[in-house]
Amino acid sequence: MKSKDVQLIEKIKDYLDERLYEEHSIQAICRKFTINREKLQAGFHALVKCTVHAYIVRRRIDRAAQCLMETDDAIKTIALESGYKKQRSFNKTFKALYNLTPATYRKLHRTTTSE
Numbered sequence: 001m002k003s004k005d006v007q008l009i010e011k012i013k014d015y016l017d018e019r020l021y022e023e024h025s026i027q028a029i030c031r032k033f034t035i036n037r038e039k040l041q042a043g044f045h046a047l048v049k050c051t052v053h054a055y056i057v058r059r060r061i062d063r064a065a066q067c068l069m070e071t072d073d074a075i076k077t078i079a080l081e082s083g084y085k086k087q088r089s090f091n092k093t094f095k096a097l098y099n100l101t102p103a104t105y106r107k108l109h110r111t112t113t114s115e
Helices: 003-018 026-033 037-048 052-070 075-081 087-098 102-114
Strands: none
Touching: 003 026, 003 037, 003 052, 026 037, 037 052, 052 075, 052 087, 052 102, 075 087, 075 102, 087 102
């Protein structure tokens, strides 16, 4: 991959990080950054090792995990703030990535930090 392509993919990744909770379509990203769909998807997969959608989901869940550790916010509130309309969907995605439910994750973290 060319150096300028790497820089563009990094720029797109930074853009997504800064606007993590906004809606993003591949088409809109391609238009905004003047990149074709195949180059975006191939470049993103080569550099980030996942799809654009999977990256966004992972970053949102990682931030949610941080909130679970650092706040007393209700899990439902964290789910809504993470872009999920239903807590059940949030729980399912969280468990798929962390192999724990959000409640168990929070409980385990609090146990390990209080020791």
